[in-house]
Amino acid sequence: MITGFDRLMAAANGEKSDRIPVFCNLLDQGAKELGLSLKEYYSKGEYVAEGQLKMREKYGYDNLWSLFYVGKEAELLGCKNIIYANDGPPTIGHMVFRKPEDIHNMVIPDDISNHPEFQETLKCLQILKKESGDKYPICAYITASMAMPAMLMGMEKWMDMLLSGPFDLRDKLLAMTSDFFKKQLVAYRKAGADIIIYSNPFGSPYFVSAKLFNELSMPWMEKDLQGVDRFGLVYYCGGARMNQVLNQVIEKLGFATFYLSPFDDIAQGKQLIAGRALCAGVINDIKLIDWTYDEIKAEVKRMLDAGMKGGKFFFGTLVMPLYIPEKNIRYMLEAVYEYGSYA
Amino acid sequence: MINEVRKAYNQAIFDTDKILAMRIVHDALDRGLSPEDIVFKVVVPSIEYMSTSFGQDFGASLAQHFMTAQIAALVTDEMLSKFTSPPEIVGKIVIGTSQGDFHGLGKKIVIGCLKAQMIESVDLGLNVSPEKFVDEAIEHNAQIIGISSMMLHTARGENGCLKVRQILKERNLADKIKIIVGGAPYRYNHDLYKLVQADAWAENGIDAGLVLKKLLEEIKQ
Known part of the structure; x- marks a missing residue:
């Protein structure tokens, strides 16, 4: 039996398996599978692991997620309130920094693995590893140093500090969030995560100018990744475009996997990568909600026609909102399995 | 010079x-x-x-x-404060993020851009209920309601723009007060504004001024 790992390794090595690997990011849907509210579902690592395993089994894609919701990282740094909705992902309801001076009081936990707020994630990872770890790669999501402050003070205040200072405080905070990234990475890898999504919207030309990218984003990404093994590390800009920076990121940061934006031209991305890295073409899953069967098939075919040539390609989804009808998830996956087949 | x-x-x-x-x-x-x-x-x-x-x-x-x-x-x-005479205000908008949405960056950008274009904004803040959008528009005599949403469920959910539209209809205000929406989900689906029954959407804060002026013209006609 060919596993998700087999497919991924074949693609990474530029070889062919039975079909291209398929990464489907179903998170909140796990609660529905288990008949739980989102708040109940995310309260226990056992639930999240069970939801992930059931959904992968049901749909047949190739990855598992240890991510609960993005705000979980802020909880490790003192966020006390997560707001739950019935129809969408949990959001941060408490900013750790109310005023800039609060930055001085932040302490980055030394040992994430033993941090109380990490224990449910750890349980989830342990179950996933035990049940399916040798067959399907387990993904973890870690926010880059430059993006993490937005979760601690809000994007508006962070953008203001990033661009207008005070720069000594900004740099102090970035040094701490860079340290936090590294410590999380150690904990996730120790717990068995195979794929680490390095999430940095500020690594996208949609978010920052070329000048800021070169003067700020790049140096801080270099610091985040100093001494870090790049194996299994994925460059992801939170759904924002990245084609324009692919070459720099490969040459300076050594990433070997890219998770493009739905707004990136897949063929152009492949051309820019030029066989130096694995590349995911990512579907616009907001449109997936309302597309018809024919539209879904046509879009998947278009993406795969653009991406499969030359290999080193896989299919990915973005945030997969709960609003996507189950039948559309199936249509999308059936189309990928059909058009992505090497048989 | x-x-x-x-x-x-x-x-x-x-x-x-x-x-x-x-x-x-x-x-x-x-x-x-x-x-x-x-x-x-x-x-x-x-x-x-x-x-x-x-x-x-x-x-x-x-x-x-x-x-x-x-x-x-x-x-x-x-x-x-240094103008020789007060400028003509083109129109007024009440603006906030939809209920359950705590992402204020887009709204802030829109308000800044509108100010220079002489469109007055009343900032309703974050996590604004549909009733508040309408009540505040009436209170401030605004012609436009602006709803910013960073997340799909706050854009598309029952307590977002759809509910604001329903309240406007119930109060017979649909012709007098227009709705403009914006935020990440609308960039991913340019037809989403129609699904949530808004009158228009703007891709960014800069375009918001142009779209608002068009809506204001429609109201005048």
């Missing part, structure tokens, strides 16, 4: 250098440029200039967009 000031100001904005942009404005004032010219011939054109390259390759980015709006608001606030 105006072209020279505009060019220098645009460059400062492009470099996200707030201090330099403000210095250019103050120098221009000292050299005799009127506050009106600074707003209408320097700041507003710079907003339009950013709009043309926003989102294109390494054109204007979100960071530059943020800075454009922030500086536009600062300069306009300062210059308005």
Whole structure:
């Protein structure tokens, strides 16, 4: 039996398996599978692991997620309130920094693995590893140093500090969030995560100018990744475009996997990568909600026609909102399995 | 002189250098440029200039967009107090993020850009209920309700724009008060604004001014 790992390794090595690997990011849907509210579902690592395993089994894609919701990282740094909705992902309801001076009081936990707020994630990872770890790669999501402050003070205040200072405080905070990234990475890898999504919207030309990218984003990404093994590390800009920076990121940061934006031209991305890295073409899953069967098939075919040539390609989804009808998830996956087949 | 000031100001904005942009404005004032010219011939054109390259390759980015709006608001606030006569206000909008949405960056950018274009904004803040949007629009005599949503479920859910539309209909206000929406989900699906029954959407804060002016014209007719 060919596993998700087999497919991924074949693609990474530029070889062919039975079909291209398929990464489907179903998170909140796990609660529905288990008949739980989102708040109940995310309260226990056992639930999240069970939801992930059931959904992968049901749909047949190739990855598992240890991510609960993005705000979980802020909880490790003192966020006390997560707001739950019935129809969408949990959001941060408490900013750790109310005023800039609060930055001085932040302490980055030394040992994430033993941090109380990490224990449910750890349980989830342990179950996933035990049940399916040798067959399907387990993904973890870690926010880059430059993006993490937005979760601690809000994007508006962070953008203001990033661009207008005070720069000594900004740099102090970035040094701490860079340290936090590294410590999380150690904990996730120790717990068995195979794929680490390095999430940095500020690594996208949609978010920052070329000048800021070169003067700020790049140096801080270099610091985040100093001494870090790049194996299994994925460059992801939170759904924002990245084609324009692919070459720099490969040459300076050594990433070997890219998770493009739905707004990136897949063929152009492949051309820019030029066989130096694995590349995911990512579907616009907001449109997936309302597309018809024919539209879904046509879009998947278009993406795969653009991406499969030359290999080193896989299919990915973005945030997969709960609003996507189950039948559309199936249509999308059936189309990928059909058009992505090497048989 | 105006072209020279505009060019220098645009460059400062492009470099996200707030201090330099403000210095250019103050120098221009000292050299005799009127506050009106600074707003209408320097700041507003710079907003339009950013709009043309926003989102294109390494054109204007979100960071530059943020800075454009922030500086536009600062300069306009300062210059308005120096105008020889009060400017004509083109229209009024009440704006906030939809219920359950705590992402205020887009709203902030829109407000900054609108200020320079003489559209008055009443900031309702974050996590605004549908009832509050309508009540505040009536209270402030606003012609437009602006709803910003960063997340799909807050854009598309029952307590977002759809509910605001329902309340406007119930109160027979649909012809008098228009709804404009914006935020990430609308960039991913340009038809989403129709699904949530808004009158229009704007891709960014800069375009919001143009779209709002069109809506205001529709209301007048």
